[in-house]
Amino acid sequence: xxxxxxxxxxxxxxxxxxxxxxxxxxxxxxxxxxxxxxxxxxxxxxxxxxxxxxxxxxxxxxxxxxxxxxxxxxxxxxxxxxxxxxxxxxxxxxxxxxxxxxxxxxxxxxxxxxxxxxxxxxxxxxxxxxxxxxxxxxxxxxxxxxxxxxxxxxxxxxxxxxxxxxxxxxxxxxxxxxxxxxxxxxxxxxxxxxxxxxxxxxxxxxxxxxxxxxxxxxxxxxxxxxxxxxxxxxxxxxxxxxxxxxxxxxxxxxxxxxxxxxxxxxxxxxxxxxxxxxxxxxxxxxxxxxxxxxxxxxxxxxxxxxxxxxxxxxxxxxxxxxxxxxxxxxxxxxxxxxxxxxxxxxxxxxxxxxxxxxxxxxxxxxxxxxxxxxxxxxxxxxxxxxxxxxxxxxxxxxxxxxxxxxxxxxxxxxxxxxxxxxxxxxxxxxxxxxxxxxxxxxxxxxxxxxxxxxxxxxxxxxxxxxxxxxxxxxxxxxxxxxxxxxxxxxxxxxxxxxxxxxxxxxxxxxxxxxxxxxxxxxxxxxxxxxxxxxxxxxxxxxxxxxxxxxxxxxxxxxxxxxxxxxxxxxxxxxxxxxxxxxxxxxxxxxxxxxxxxxxxxxxxxxxxxxxxxxx
Ligand code: M6R
Numbered sequence: 001x002x003x004x005x006x007x008x009x010x011x012x013x014x015x016x017x018x019x020x021x022x023x024x025x026x027x028x029x030x031x032x033x034x035x036x037x038x039x040x041x042x043x044x045x046x047x048x049x050x051x052x053x054x055x056x057x058x059x060x061x062x063x064x065x066x067x068x069x070x071x072x073x074x075x076x077x078x079x080x081x082x083x084x085x086x087x088x089x090x091x092x093x094x095x096x097x098x099x100x101x102x103x104x105x106x107x108x109x110x111x112x113x114x115x116x117x118x119x120x121x122x123x124x125x126x127x128x129x130x131x132x133x134x135x136x137x138x139x140x141x142x143x144x145x146x147x148x149x150x151x152x153x154x155x156x157x158x159x160x161x162x163x164x165x166x167x168x169x170x171x172x173x174x175x176x177x178x179x180x181x182x183x184x185x186x187x188x189x190x191x192x193x194x195x196x197x198x199x200x201x202x203x204x205x206x207x208x209x210x211x212x213x214x215x216x217x218x219x220x221x222x223x224x225x226x227x228x229x230x231x232x233x234x235x236x237x238x239x240x241x242x243x244x245x246x247x248x249x250x251x252x253x254x255x256x257x258x259x260x261x262x263x264x265x266x267x268x269x270x271x272x273x274x275x276x277x278x279x280x281x282x283x284x285x286x287x288x289x290x291x292x293x294x295x296x297x298x299x300x301x302x303x304x305x306x307x308x309x310x311x312x313x314x315x316x317x318x319x320x321x322x323x324x325x326x327x328x329x330x331x332x333x334x335x336x337x338x339x340x341x342x343x344x345x346x347x348x349x350x351x352x353x354x355x356x357x358x359x360x361x362x363x364x365x366x367x368x369x370x371x372x373x374x375x376x377x378x379x380x381x382x383x384x385x386x387x388x389x390x391x392x393x394x395x396x397x398x399x400x401x402x403x404x405x406x407x408x409x410x411x412x413x414x415x416x417x418x419x420x421x422x423x424x425x426x427x428x429x430x431x432x433x434x435x436x437x438x439x440x441x442x443x444x445x446x447x448x449x450x451x452x453x454x455x456x457x458x459x460x461x462x463x464x465x466x467x468x469x470x471x472x473x474x475x476x477x478x479x480x481x482x483x484x485x486x487x488x489x490x491x492x493x494x495x496x497x498x499x500x501x502x503x504x505x506x507x508x509x510x511x512x513x514x515x516x517x518x519x520x521x522x523x524x525x526x527x528x529x530x531x532x533x534x535x536x537x538x539x540x541x542x543x544x545x546x547x548x549x550x551x552x553x554x555x556x557x558x559x560x561x562x563x564x565x566x567x568x569x570x571x572x573x574x575x576x577x578x579x580x581x582x583x584x585x586x587x588x589x590x591x592x593x594x595x596x597x598x599x600x601x602x603x604x605x606x607x608x609x610x611x612x613x614x615x
Contacts, residue, residue, distance in 0.1 A: 002101035003027035009190020013069030020199025028075025031086035038066030046086035075609040079124030091135035102159035176215035258404030266448035306353040309407035313414035315484035334365040346373035355410035356611035357385020454585035465593035474501040478526035489587030496595040
């Protein structure tokens, strides 16, 4: 949902900002813009399209580049993606220049008021309203920029990460945050501002992550002053040492981040359980969980809130928790949960799952659950993200940066964490036998090598992709633990190839979707050895007799489904509760290769953004 970058220091700002925008492009990519200030002249360039379009335009239009600048890559909320609506935005006087990630909900009434006072607007954005509100306050109250920003932000409703500067203050950038992320990189006599640390990782390892309702005044060659937007108190900022390295945010020889991330799964799953799973000793130890085990074991139920792929991981967890821990679980779309007056009590435990840790709907669901007195546990990938801070406790997935918009390694590492939590609780509650417990621990430890094996099917999957790349629709079917995997497979295909796909529990097919099946319809069936194997075999028969084309995910060595299916993708055998960790791999590869063959923008599919920080 928009990426923002800023720089103030001694080097030329343009290359820093341009590179930063390229790294943040996963957050939004329908338009981009930059403003550079050399102390006498502000140069602003913006365009519909990608950062590469901006780069081409800058080369033609910008001459003096300066050592202060801000840049933006946009995912449109207010106003269509065009040049005018792109950020940065000037205030009416031309003195203030702003970039913004988020939404100002009450911008309509503020705009009316400003129009009454003679302000004019060139764009349809809420951001242009905000910068003019700041300008008006600065003028009316005769205050400095920082104070005007503070007063203005106390009048707006919504979410923001903003960075702005004033023509009259060539050595200052003001930033603020509520609901959208904002990091300040601290270099030697230079400062960086960005939605995440990736734009400045080669310059500094030290960063301040602003908290909600904090703002900072960043002055060239001076200290960063952080204060609370609601009060006048200065806040002592916590300077964090970053764990990120450049290699993690580069493609490392792969054509796309998505393919890199798919292939990273064996190693990142290991990173997820490293030091937490000691299979030989029969130990699972999750720092964030140990002190709160009784919250879980005494809970009436567990409610899982999440969106998209993270919601699918939550569905997998519903099976694991109910199966192994015998606690009732409800899995909720965060966006629905927050608006339907849900019944939540102090005896509930809420688990929030989010790769980015910034998803607005999930965050709102967490706030609601906390208000109602529930204990809230977070499972996030991005360290220091808002959700990781807003929850009472939690576990990081340690998957490393996921840059491809389609979530892959986040899903499998989330399931790894959820499985470890379930096994730990099951052990405490005594709902799993010692032999089953040990079996699952040992098998979980073997998942990376099994995922590795599943990845070796890629050449076969490329051939299958070639055959079905022109299909208009796909059905994905699975049962039990693999029903969520079917949903996830369909989501992956939809979002990166733009082919319509639906996931269904295999047995539900006969209640409607079976009408769709004809010789044009590829049906991906997860038909591994499991409790449902025979039933799924029957479902395959039903599809075959209606001439549907079967692409089956089967357990290595399977002979029955192999005979019946048109094409198969093999995965290694593993206990049923762990199967989603391997069955999802061929589905990720299938979507990826179909999308590549169709010439899609795999890492930045249309209309999407990596972290959805608006409702
Ligand atoms: O960062 P989160 O896990 O909270 O994001 C949730 C969804 O927006 C995300 O999973 C989305 O569905 C992905 N594009 C799926 O690949």
